[in-house]
Amino acid sequence: MAHFRNKRKGRKPTATSLFSRVIKTPAGVSSDPGKKTPKPESMSSSPSPSPSRLVPQLLVALLQRRRFDDTLRSCATFRGFCPSSIAASLAAIPRLLLPRSAGRLCPQQPFPSPSSSYHRRVVAALTLAFLNWSHSDANPHRVPLTEAPLRAAALSLARAHALPTLFGLLRAHTPLVSTAALTDVIRVLGEEGLPRQALAAFHRARQLRCSPDAQCYNTLIAALCRNGRFQEARFLLDQMERPGARCRPDPYTYTVLISWYCKIGVGTGCRKAARRRIYEAGRLFRRMGEKGLEPDVVTYNCYINGLCKTYRVERAHQVFDEMVSKGCTPNRVTYNSFVRYYSAVNEVDKAVEWMRKMVARGHGVATSSTYTPLIHSLYESGRVGDARKFMIEMAESGHLPREHTYKLVKDAIEEAGEEALPADLCHSIDDGIKERFQHIMRMKPIMRPVTRLSRTNIELVQT
Secondary structure (H helix, E strand, C coil), X not given: CHHHHHHHHCCCCCHHXXXXXXXXXXXXCCCCCCCCCCCCCCCCCCCCCCHHHHHHHHHXXXXXXXXXXXXXXXXXXXXXXXXXXXXXXXXXXXXXXXXXXXXXHCCCCCCCCCCHXXXXXXXXXXXXXXXXXXXXXXXXXXXXXXHHHHHHHHHHHHHCCCHHHHXXXXXXXXXXXXXXXXXXXXXXHHHCCCHHHHHHHHHCCCCCCCCCCHHHHHHHHHHHHHCCCHXXXXXHHHHHHCXXXXXXXXXXXXXXXXXXXXXXXXXXXXXXXXXXXXXXXXXXXXXXXXXXXXXXXXXXXXXXXXXXXXXXXXXXXXXXXXXHHCCCCCCHHHHHHHHHHHHHCCCHHHHHHHHHHHHHHCCCCCCHHHHHHHHHHHHHCCCHHHHHHXXXXXXXXXXXXXXXXXXXXXXXXXXXXXXXXXXXXXXXXHHHHHHHHHHHHHHCCCCHHHHCCCHHHHHXXXX
């Protein structure tokens, strides 16, 4: 919050000003690196501070060029680290210093930012320094290394792309590495856009004395599909389907492949490539039934959504009828696929019919994701009055419209000379949009100034 106060006053925030108001300097650490304040003799019985306070405290020590040794004393209210607090602190380091995962921003072709390599070096150095200090004799509250802190440190190094250090850490503590921890590492590497490294981590399972299970295979298949490597993902599926295989595919295995075939197939921008990917998804859908595995509602939703986005609505209707006949109840996501399709092809009446049918059958409630394509389609077709009616219906049902949709309808009403929206409704929508924006800014603070550290600080932590 200090960052936003400095921004409002016109001052440029610095890394020190960000944390000077968030935490208090721990006992034994003064603002001057060359001085030490006396440590209180009595220890309070108050609970341990949260990771949101521990991690800035570590960063303050780094900014003061202090090593993580016995000179970094704990404050009087700190009873000592435990494995859960160490793991939470290690997990919070990349969350505060690194941007969102590149694989989540652009699943098919991630492009890391130019300055992210420097930030990753800071994260790797801080992770290793804190892990070594918290489990060494220099820590006055030393605790033995367990599986939870090791997993958190491995995930932090994976997000920092410190792969040699990551694999070296896992080899050094092989008895503590579990299959679940290795699965999490594979998942993070896939989110970071590193499919080859995720595959290498999977092949190191025997070296780490881990036995991959079905969840580990599914996570690796998802990591490969996320980055467009479908050939290797299909090879893993063929291995799982072989007679005598240790891990047999489950419905989730096929759902992952079908989902990513539809997502990346639609996002290619080429109609021919999209239809080829949807065709492969259909083959897997039929192959799933031949293996005796019943698709669930998530599998049906992924396949129907891909069919609707590639304008194969007849086949989507067939899959929907098959879904109902087999006793699988559709939900709001199923109906929204048809609503978006008919809104895109400018058949709004059919889209409204599907929305009313969903509510009448009790399969779901219309939300903002249902109303938004309807309102945009009505606006593009010139039916401003109907768009106004659906906007009021959405707001009265307790769903907040998007800011762009709200301004679009409001400007269209003024241009068309239609009756304006009710004043109290406009006030409630404005307040809701403002509150949503403030909530997002609280959940996703801008922490880039924190990472403006000198290279000397990194070398001090590494040594």
